[in-house]
Amino acid sequence: AQSVTQPDIHITVSEGASLELRCNYSYGATPYLFWYVQSPGQGLQLLLKYFSGDTLVQGIKGFEAEFKRSQSSFNLRKPSVHWSDAAEYFCAVAPSGNTGKLIFGQGTTLQVKP
């Protein structure tokens, strides 16, 4: 069965430090991959997505993610975290050709220390 795993439930980083949030997926083919962010009281906002092509994708707010087929991973990174990045981050996959039905990971809560 298709699944998404985010191994880190909660991460704390200092402001200005680099960030990497892990995501692993289990799916037979190359899925469509997404990262969403949810700030308190807000909806899920798309940070970036990967469908094909260049395995390093750039997103909004200075985030990037790298697709590694050999590791079935799609980790999210940011070189320098800002206090406003504190939020919950969700990795999601979709069967190719249908991006409406997403399978989400458990989410990672990011706390940023001043």
Added chain:
Amino acid sequence: EPEVTQTPSHQVTQMGQEVILRCVPISNHLYFYWYRQILGQKVEFLVSFYNNEISEKSEIFDDQFSVERPDGSNFTLKIRSTKLEDSAMYFCASSPGQGGVRLFFGSGTQLSVL
């Protein structure tokens, strides 16, 4: 940026009562979705809706659930007889199309069944 609007933000109901959760998708979007997140669990797909009919639904979406687009602007999720286990955050989403197009999520309705 256009938004998906959900009302109410919080709803409390008694077990066995009917509830209707309301969503106003982005106006030129064609595909509509409901997801839910039970506290501490993953965001789960419930149903997708296109051209005035359900295009896909999950195992969770049983006969107690129904969706409707009554007037061309609203998209509703009805739970006929709520159970305690229906308590969750319900997210509405819309997209202009499938096949690589992004989903826009609302900020959710927190449903509490007592």
